[in-house]
Amino acid sequence: MKKPIIFTVIGLIVLVGVLGGIKYLQIGTMIAQGKQSGPPPETVTSATVVKDSWESLVTAVGSLDAVQGVTVTSEVTGKVARIAFQPGSKVAAGDLLVQQDISAETAQLRSAEATAALARINFERSEKLLPEKVISQSDYDNNRAKLTQALAEVDNIKAIIAKKTIRAPFSGRLGIRMVNLGQVIKEGQAIVTLQSLDPIFVDFQVPQQQLAMIRKGLEVRVTSDALAGRVINGKITAISPEVDAATRNIRVQATLSNPDEQLRPGMYATVAVVLPHKEDVLAIPATAVLYAPYSDSVFVIEEAKGQEGKPAGKTVRQQFVRLGEKRGDFIAVTSGLKLDDIVVSTGAFKLRNGMAVVVDNKLAPQFKLAPKPTES
Numbered sequence: 001m002k003k004p005i006i007f008t009v010i011g012l013i014v015l016v017g018v019l020g021g022i023k024y025l026q027i028g029t030m031i032a033q034g035k036q037s038g039p040p041p042e043t044v045t046s047a048t049v050v051k052d053s054w055e056s057l058v059t060a061v062g063s064l065d066a067v068q069g070v071t072v073t074s075e076v077t078g079k080v081a082r083i084a085f086q087p088g089s090k091v092a093a094g095d096l097l098v099q100q101d102i103s104a105e106t107a108q109l110r111s112a113e114a115t116a117a118l119a120r121i122n123f124e125r126s127e128k129l130l131p132e133k134v135i136s137q138s139d140y141d142n143n144r145a146k147l148t149q150a151l152a153e154v155d156n157i158k159a160i161i162a163k164k165t166i167r168a169p170f171s172g173r174l175g176i177r178m179v180n181l182g183q184v185i186k187e188g189q190a191i192v193t194l195q196s197l198d199p200i201f202v203d204f205q206v207p208q209q210q211l212a213m214i215r216k217g218l219e220v221r222v223t224s225d226a227l228a229g230r231v232i233n234g235k236i237t238a239i240s241p242e243v244d245a246a247t248r249n250i251r252v253q254a255t256l257s258n259p260d261e262q263l264r265p266g267m268y269a270t271v272a273v274v275l276p277h278k279e280d281v282l283a284i285p286a287t288a289v290l291y292a293p294y295s296d297s298v299f300v301i302e303e304a305k306g307q308e309g310k311p312a313g314k315t316v317r318q319q320f321v322r323l324g325e326k327r328g329d330f331i332a333v334t335s336g337l338k339l340d341d342i343v344v345s346t347g348a349f350k351l352r353n354g355m356a357v358v359v360d361n362k363l364a365p366q367f368k369l370a371p372k373p374t375e376s
Contacts, residue, residue, distance in 0.1 A: 041313065041356035045364040046301055047345035049337050052283045054327055054369075056275040058213060060252075062204030062222070066265040067255075068170050068196040072097060074185045075163040085192065087177045091168040098179065098191055100164035109157045116150035123147040172196040173261065195265055200258045202234065204271045205249035213275055214239060220254045224269040232256050232263070236273070281324060281332040285345045285367045289331060295320045298337070299344040299351050301359065316344060318353040329367040 078100030085097050126143040129135045175193035179185055202222055206214055216239060222232045234256035243250050254271070256263065263269070288298050299316040321336030337343070344351065345364060351357070 041358045042347065042350060043358045043360050044299075044301075044316075044344045044347040044351070045361050046342050046359045047285050047288060047364075047367070049282050049284055049333070049339055049341040049343065051339055052281055052330075052369075053278045054281050054283075054325070054332070056277055056279050058206060058210055058273040058275065060204040060206055060271050060273075062202040062254075062269050062271040064263050064265055064267045064269060065201040065203055066172075066195040066197065067199055067201055068172065069194070069265055070169065071193050072166060072168070072191045074098075074100070074166065074187060074189050074191060076100075076160065077184065077186045078102075078164050079184045080179055080181055083177070083179070083181055085174055085177075087174060087192070090171075090173050091194070092171045093168055095168045096165065097168055097174075098166040100166070100185070102161050102164050105157055105161045105164070109154065109161065112150065112153045112157055116147070116154050119143070119147040119150040166191065168194060170194070170196060197261045197264065198258045199234075199255050200263050200265070202254050202256055202269055202271055203251060204254075205244070205247070205251050206273075208243050208248045208250060211250055214250075214252060214273060218276075219274040220256075221272045221274065222254075222256055222263075222269045223272075224263065224267060226262055226264075226267060230262075232258070282334075282337060282339060283327075283330040283332055284337070284343055285329055286326060286331040287329075287365075288343045288345045288348060289321070289323065290348050296323055297321060299348050300337070301342045301344060301357065304356065314357050314359060316351050316353070316355055316357055318351075319343075328369040328371050329365075330369060 080098055081101045082099035083097075084099065085091060085095070091097070123143045123146070126135055126140045130137070130140045172194045173196075175195070177192050178190050179192075185191070202220070214236065216236050218236045220234050220236060222234060223230075234254045236252060237255045238253040240251040240253075252273075284298065290297050290299075297318050297320045300319045301314055302317055304313050304315040319336055322334045324332030324334045326332075344357070345367075
């Protein structure tokens, strides 16, 4: 009775051992496969480090100013008899803006002109009679003085009428009307603003250390949020001879063409002075950079080595870089990369050092130095 029980126990032990060995081998195989497989490769786009020649620019924030701009005022006190302009309209030099009441002056002018006409007749008669010694020299001198006095009175009244006839001092665009018909305006009271808008000035400042690079005639490019992405070109026309003692900056003025009058005095604008020399740079897409407080980095795509030196796909290596100026969709790299290196252009945020990747540039964006977005 005991032998069958012993054989049964031994059989169970052998069976358990066989099953345990099989399970051990299966688990070992799964662990080995897990070590070899790893996570699936990430899909990324790539870009090659290229050498480019960029224009050297000096940038600043400027303010627009009219070439000619005044607030038209009254020279003498008088009542507004006529307003001859529309607010916001264009006027030419000499166009009538406001006519003050000149009824009294007009009457005085007729009287003065009549007096001057009589004085001229008496003087001309004296000129004929003096050689014949019909009149004395004193009578001749008296008639000449009366003529001069009468003509001066005519000129004085005409000057008052001219002051009450307010005209545009130069061509430009008018602002908002500040007087009304029938209103008595006093000497120096504002009537309307007048600005000459084409061309227009842009004033900006540059640090004193950049003075050696700035000179008259250099091209400037002006952008503003009022231009909807347009760039307006102009030239430097004046450089201040003095340096601001508080900021150590130098005031520079450029002149811009403004035919459609989109630029208005008082606006601010971004100014870029185009320097005559260009700078050679290594450029990569700005989206390739991972920005971090400790250092900026990119992922360089390299060929992974498999068994016996055979290619085993692509991996990435994190490379710290030093960056320079940004232009459009590109950024300059001053150190950390070399020409023709291939970097991850999009998708770098999901990578880590040594990770396997698959490059697929079918949906890679088009990087440009001067992008023009369709919507803003």
